[in-house]
Amino acid sequence: xxxxAIKVGGLGKKYLIGHNVERANTLRDQIVQSAATIRRNMxxxxxxxxxxxxxxxxxxxxxxxxxxxxxxxxxVGIVGRNGAGKSTxxxxxxxxxxxxTGQAKIHGRVASLLEVGTGFHPELTGRENIFLNxxxxxxxxxxxxxxxxxxxxxxxxxxxLDTPVKRYSSGMSVRLAFSVAAHLEPxxxxxDEVLAVGDAEFQRKSLGKMEQVANEGRTVIIVSHNQGSxxxxxxxxxxxxxxxxxxxxxxxxxxxxxxxxTNISSSAITDDGKHGFAFTDFRLDSALGTIRxxxxxxxxxxxVGYRAxxxxxxxxxxxxxxxxxxxxxxxHLSSGDFDQVLSTSPEGEIRIALDxxxxxAGRYLINFTVNLDGNRTGARFHNVPGAxxxxxxxxxxxxxxxxxEFRQMGPVLVNHRWSQ
Numbered sequence: 001x002x003x004x005a006i007k008v009g010g011l012g013k014k015y016l017i018g019h020n021v022e023r024a025n026t027l028r029d030q031i032v033q034s035a036a037t038i039r040r041n042m043x044x045x046x047x048x049x050x051x052x053x054x055x056x057x058x059x060x061x062x063x064x065x066x067x068x069x070x071x072x073x074x075x076v077g078i079v080g081r082n083g084a085g086k087s088t089x090x091x092x093x094x095x096x097x098x099x100x101t102g103q104a105k106i107h108g109r110v111a112s113l114l115e116v117g118t119g120f121h122p123e124l125t126g127r128e129n130i131f132l133n134x135x136x137x138x139x140x141x142x143x144x145x146x147x148x149x150x151x152x153x154x155x156x157x158x159x160x161l162d163t164p165v166k167r168y169s170s171g172m173s174v175r176l177a178f179s180v181a182a183h184l185e186p187x188x189x190x191x192d193e194v195l196a197v198g199d200a201e202f203q204r205k206s207l208g209k210m211e212q213v214a215n216e217g218r219t220v221i222i223v224s225h226n227q228g229s230x231x232x233x234x235x236x237x238x239x240x241x242x243x244x245x246x247x248x249x250x251x252x253x254x255x256x257x258x259x260x261x262t263n264i265s266s267s268a269i270t271d272d273g274k275h276g277f278a279f280t281d282f283r284l285d286s287a288l289g290t291i292r293x294x295x296x297x298x299x300x301x302x303x304v305g306y307r308a309x310x311x312x313x314x315x316x317x318x319x320x321x322x323x324x325x326x327x328x329x330x331x332h333l334s335s336g337d338f339d340q341v342l343s344t345s346p347e348g349e350i351r352i353a354l355d356x357x358x359x360x361a362g363r364y365l366i367n368f369t370v371n372l373d374g375n376r377t378g379a380r381f382h383n384v385p386g387a388x389x390x391x392x393x394x395x396x397x398x399x400x401x402x403x404x405e406f407r408q409m410g411p412v413l414v415n416h417r418w419s420q
Contacts, residue, residue: 004069005188005219006093010102011066013088013243017058062088063243066102070221070236072187075214077230077251078223079258080240086223089240090114090190093221108187108219109137113178122166126157126176129165133180147183154205155179175202182209188219207233227255227326256325256363271384275372276309277316277344282366282388285351294357294390296413297397302333302352304368308344315341315374318350321367322359324411330364331412341374358413361394 063085070076078086091097092104094112111133119136120129130151134144152158155176157168165173181189191210210233214220224230230237230251237254239246247257271278284291285301294300302320317336323329333352335342342350366388372380397413 003071004105005072005074005107006070006221007105007107008066008068008093008102009104011063011089011092011099011104012061012101013063013085013092013097014100015060015062017060061243063092063099066240066243066245068238068245068248070219072108072219073214073217074236075210075220075234076222076236076238077234077254078221078238078240079225079227079230079254080246083242084240085243086240087114087192088243090192090221090223094190106188110188110190111137111181111184111186112190112192113174113181114190114192119180120165120173120177123164125164126155126161126168129176130180134184137184137186139184144184147185151176151179151183154183154209156202171202178206178209182206182213186218188221189213190221192223193225231255231326271387273307273382275380275382276312277370277372277382278307279304279368279370279384279387280307280347281305281349284390292391293393294359295393296360296395297356297358297399298395300354300357302354302366304350304352305348306344306350307347310344310346313344313372315343317341317371317374319369319371320352321369323365323367325363325365327365330359334369336371356397356415357392358397358415359392360397360411360413361392362411364390364392364411366390 066085066089078089080086088097090112091114092099093106094110094114095106096112096114119133121132124132127148130148131141131144134141134147152161155172155178157172157176160168160172165176168176178191181191189210207229210220210222214233220233222230222233234251236248237251238248239254239258247254271280281303282305283303284294285303286294286299291300304318304320308316317334317340319332319334319336321329322331322333365386368382368384368387370382372382398415
């Protein structure tokens with residue numbers, strides 16, 4: 001028996017988009033355009049094809065030449081910007097739409113939750129829709145009844161179970177739909193960003209349920225912009241860009257690549273300045289000079305270049321925030337914490353010395369904050385988020401000649417000692 005749950009080869013999905021051309025200047029031109037559109041759509045109707053509005057038609061490839069394999073029992077996160085083709089890919093895998101080219105081979109029973117109320121009939125009650133969804137998945141009434149209490153308790157819609165679904169709120173619909181999809185034991189569970197509709201408590205329950213499903217050896221595919229959830233849930237990742245596959249790999253590798261493409265990835269700073277102050281450069285220095293990347297646990301200096309109008313900003317305090325690739329703040333270094341006010345010059349540099357760089361290997365974002373009136377409260381502030389990116393390489397942080405992958409334990413390292 002194959003260990004592959006999903007195999008996609010040469011997958012492509014093409015849509016035709018209608019566009020309106022410039023408005024006709026005369027009645028004759030308007031009649032000609034309308035007649036051409038009607039004739040085209042009548043032909044497409046007889047051919048069983050999509051009807052298009054507009055006088056001009058454009059081909060749009062939502063997916064193109066996508067190839068990947070997902071082994072059974074894997075938990076995969078699919079990421080990419082809006083319009084990258086993520087939802088289209090899920091619709092193809094869920095057999096909602098057919099691919100234009102290529103194929104997707106699915107080995108196992110699939111349950112999908114792609115939008116609010118997926119697979120629900122609005123005129124049927126919640127209870128009836130549970131049986132309907134179970135039947136679609138090929139389950140017997142006895143199997144569905146055995147799961148009914150769990151489904152209802154998890155969804156939290158007991159009071160409205162015999163109410164038509166059309167009277168449910170969007171949150172109630174998604175809670176019941178997810179509960180049905182997760183509890184009817186599909187071999188492959190496909191979930192889109194729809195979980196964002198639920199409240200915070202239900203999102204926590206849903207994440208816990210997906211962890212349970214994954215631990216039971218079933219295959220889970222998740223599309224989400226919540227990188228923290230993807231990182232905690234998923235083992236593997238797929239990155240899409242403009243309908244094409246960019247990379248596959250571990251979820252950390254994929255999210256780091258995705259974050260790098262959506263954030264500034266060099267030390268050059270674009271800062272128009274505010275109140276006579278602007279950041280111009282950022283780099284890392286070591287005892288050997290300028291370095292492209294720092295080594296975990298070794299001394300280094302962060303060097304910030306600036307330009308200032310000395311008359312309007314004679315003194316400043318500087319803060320540097322260090323964030324992980326997912327935007328979580330890890331460290332904040334501030335001259336104000338040392339009650340140290342820095343004098344400015346028309347052009348200059350400020351150095352921040354680190355005796356031991358306390359970061360595990362990886363990529364980190366740098367934010368700047370400057371108090372333009374020294375260390376006084378209620379002063380003018382200038383912020384530059386995502387000003388630069390630094391790379392940190394693996395190092396012997398603890399001095400034990402061990403350079404393991406500390407990142408899996410968290411990005412911040414703390415020097416410590418053990419004793420008995």
